[in-house]
Amino acid sequence: xDFLVFWLSNVPSFAAPFALGVLxxxxxxxxxxxxxxAEGFVLVGAMSGAGVLISLGDYPLSAIIIAGASAxxxxxxxxxxxxxxxxxxxxxxxxxxxxxxxxxSLISRNMGWVNKPFSGLGRIDFGFLTxxxxxxxVIFGQDIIVYITILLYILSFYFIYRTNIGLRLRAxxxxxxxxxxxxxxxxxxRFMAILxxxxxxxxxxxxxxxxxxxxxxxxxxxxxxxxxxxxxxFARWQLWRSIIGAVLFGCIExxxxxxxxxxxxxxQYFILMLPYVVTILVMxxxxxxxxxxxxxxxxxGRPYLREERH
Amino acid sequence: xxxxxxxxxxxxxxxxxxxxGDFLAIDQVSFNLTQGEIHALLGENGAGKSSLMNxxxxxxxxxxxxxxxxxxxxxxxxxxxxxSLGIGMVHQHYKLVSSFSALDNIALTVPHGTYLSGIRDxxxxxxxxxxEIGFDLDIDKQVxxxxxxxxxxxxxxxxxxxxxxxxxxxxxxxVLTDEESKGFFKTIKLLAESGAAVILVTHKLKEAMxxxxxxxxxxxxxxxxxxxxxxLSEEQLIRLIIGEVIINEPNLSKDIGDRKISLQxxxxxxxxxxxxxxxxSLNIREGEIYGIAGVGGNGQTELxxxxxxxxxxxxxxxxxxxxxxxxxxxxxxxxxCGLVYIxxxxxxxxLAGQLSLTExxxxxxxxxxxxxxxxxxxxxxACEKASEAFKEYDIMGVRxxxxxxxxxxxxxxxxxxxxxxxxxxxxxxIAHSPSRGLDIRATAxxxxxxxxxxxxxxxxxxxxxxxxxxxxxxxxxxxxxGGSIVAEFEAPTARQDxxxxxxx
Numbered sequence: 001x002d003f004l005v006f007w008l009s010n011v012p013s014f015a016a017p018f019a020l021g022v023l024x025x026x027x028x029x030x031x032x033x034x035x036x037x038a039e040g041f042v043l044v045g046a047m048s049g050a051g052v053l054i055s056l057g058d059y060p061l062s063a064i065i066i067a068g069a070s071a072x073x074x075x076x077x078x079x080x081x082x083x084x085x086x087x088x089x090x091x092x093x094x095x096x097x098x099x100x101x102x103x104x105s106l107i108s109r110n111m112g113w114v115n116k117p118f119s120g121l122g123r124i125d126f127g128f129l130t131x132x133x134x135x136x137x138v139i140f141g142q143d144i145i146v147y148i149t150i151l152l153y154i155l156s157f158y159f160i161y162r163t164n165i166g167l168r169l170r171a172x173x174x175x176x177x178x179x180x181x182x183x184x185x186x187x188x189x190r191f192m193a194i195l196x197x198x199x200x201x202x203x204x205x206x207x208x209x210x211x212x213x214x215x216x217x218x219x220x221x222x223x224x225x226x227x228x229x230x231x232x233x234f235a236r237w238q239l240w241r242s243i244i245g246a247v248l249f250g251c252i253e254x255x256x257x258x259x260x261x262x263x264x265x266x267x268q269y270f271i272l273m274l275p276y277v278v279t280i281l282v283m284x285x286x287x288x289x290x291x292x293x294x295x296x297x298x299x300x301g302r303p304y305l306r307e308e309r310h
Numbered sequence: 311x312x313x314x315x316x317x318x319x320x321x322x323x324x325x326x327x328x329x330x331g332d333f334l335a336i337d338q339v340s341f342n343l344t345q346g347e348i349h350a351l352l353g354e355n356g357a358g359k360s361s362l363m364n365x366x367x368x369x370x371x372x373x374x375x376x377x378x379x380x381x382x383x384x385x386x387x388x389x390x391x392x393x394s395l396g397i398g399m400v401h402q403h404y405k406l407v408s409s410f411s412a413l414d415n416i417a418l419t420v421p422h423g424t425y426l427s428g429i430r431d432x433x434x435x436x437x438x439x440x441x442e443i444g445f446d447l448d449i450d451k452q453v454x455x456x457x458x459x460x461x462x463x464x465x466x467x468x469x470x471x472x473x474x475x476x477x478x479x480x481x482x483x484x485v486l487t488d489e490e491s492k493g494f495f496k497t498i499k500l501l502a503e504s505g506a507a508v509i510l511v512t513h514k515l516k517e518a519m520x521x522x523x524x525x526x527x528x529x530x531x532x533x534x535x536x537x538x539x540x541x542l543s544e545e546q547l548i549r550l551i552i553g554e555v556i557i558n559e560p561n562l563s564k565d566i567g568d569r570k571i572s573l574q575x576x577x578x579x580x581x582x583x584x585x586x587x588x589x590x591s592l593n594i595r596e597g598e599i600y601g602i603a604g605v606g607g608n609g610q611t612e613l614x615x616x617x618x619x620x621x622x623x624x625x626x627x628x629x630x631x632x633x634x635x636x637x638x639x640x641x642x643x644x645x646x647c648g649l650v651y652i653x654x655x656x657x658x659x660x661l662a663g664q665l666s667l668t669e670x671x672x673x674x675x676x677x678x679x680x681x682x683x684x685x686x687x688x689x690x691x692a693c694e695k696a697s698e699a700f701k702e703y704d705i706m707g708v709r710x711x712x713x714x715x716x717x718x719x720x721x722x723x724x725x726x727x728x729x730x731x732x733x734x735x736x737x738x739x740i741a742h743s744p745s746r747g748l749d750i751r752a753t754a755x756x757x758x759x760x761x762x763x764x765x766x767x768x769x770x771x772x773x774x775x776x777x778x779x780x781x782x783x784x785x786x787x788x789x790x791x792g793g794s795i796v797a798e799f800e801a802p803t804a805r806q807d808x809x810x811x812x813x814x
Binding site: 162163164166167168170171174175177178179180181182183184185298306 | 367369388389390393394399401405406407408409410414415417418419421424425426428468
């Protein structure tokens, strides 16, 4: 029972960065922009969050917001490349990853942010609610970002499926020609989607340093950006499925330290490999289930140019 | 007929020029439009009709010239601007989001307030508009699951509800059957009577002659003339469009030989389990064109792909003189017997758009080891053969042999397909809608090639939804309806009899 409570109460904070990242990716890719740079945006967010706490003082919420904003700044570059210059989106995405890896190492070293622990953001105590056995720590013992994430999902669902601009966002990823002919601005829509998407990826990164690790080291995201990309495919660009995927991976990641704590002997490298094995299985599963093409935004990865001759 | 005076011009386009790179698509074109008229814009493929209309709809920006709306010069900067000026366009390739419902597609173009309340209002508005113009449509159905006619209705509704006073229709009947076209023109007349001005871009003469108040003819990016249908005969109009007359006399076989192909009780089932082909039996003789007439979607595609070996037959035999029953052979084995195929969708099934012209031409010869062994491709020989064939088949727009096949216009792409397919001297030719989307000149060329193959003794199965084409070329006509051949006629035969069998 204790094992279960410890495990499950840790799941949300492991799932939150996945959930936030996938949310950003879905908003971005629903507009038809393939974003393979997720890992880069997460890294920039993670470093910026840590940087704020170390250099500016103990403002964890501001740190998270600045983490998102810094990733959006990188998103400006990405958007400039893929939306305005119409650079190949695969290549531009990969460039974002390597650029961010170099950039975060450079800046954090120069600013002296590496390996400096900080207090970060703690969990909320709801008093007697948190003391409820079992449910208390699992539901009422989380940090504020977890609850905000849930709120963001509800807002995003409303935004994507229940507003005119959400309709346009979905349409621009399916058939930008139709949106253009309808008088919508394809460039602006895609740019906004990239910036919002990058913001959430950055927040996911900020969460990793500000809430989880409470320290910055190079490459702290440890490939979570790549898992986020796999999760998008698993979720087939649907919000509710992405929550399931994020929780699934949260469960696995939360299980690893619990197993070690109760003395289950598993080779360290097997455990580190586990998320990727699950990623592969998830991808195979989502492919075997078929209908894959139906859910993929039709214009995903295709730059838009109006004056093309048909 | 509305009276045409200079004051009543709703739109005046003056000396519009637009080029794409080195290619001058429209050259100093002036065009006007009057309220309440149906104005047909006629011309061959590549005459500049669509380009001119794309300028008016704000899709393309003109290089030179100006547009006046109600006498005031306007600068149409984009589709949004055109829309706000009351200019709406139904494009040849529909601009619809296929995963959305019809309602959502309309909401995308014509948002009404916030989405949630807007969609309720819009539903009411659409339903009342539909009853006004006699449309029948399930607006909650996914657009991808609607028929082409229904998709077109969604496009028209989009334009109408956007408040368009000027409606541009780009090749609206290209994808419609005779029957559907009739209903379509009824709607158009109604719209014009209610005060809208309609521009009908087409290369179908009959439509322009029967339904337009005025006709403007374009050729090679320029306006040739603007006339009223009463002024000219069809022949004179053809001369305006192509600069010469192509005679449309039936071209029947003079020398029909022995039975070459015998289809016996062909039966297939489609994906959803319904029967696609029912007991199809027919014979095709040497030197004969057997025409399959019918309304689209009655088994034409299934028949072609079953004959080519692209889908499996449930029962039945395909007897090919000298080769026995070929129904269990793979497509390449059938090709080796002398069977070739000109599919309806050439861009998808006949050409690899991103590969070069030579590669597209050589692919079937490669399989026959005409261009070297499987180890080494003799590309020099392939280029030589290809350039010979391109000359022989009069394929225009070839700048060099390495340009992508996608760069060819529809007619030339089709000629490329035919030159390749005919390079092996086939004895059995399946041609599915071979002139679909082609202009008059290219259509004539394609039909001449089919007749030439027939005169050389090949058996030709011509599947076409264009009844005129069937009547011009076929020696025997079978009518396909609901997956079976419901009637068979010897040419010459009355158009009405075939038409009756098609719809009964």
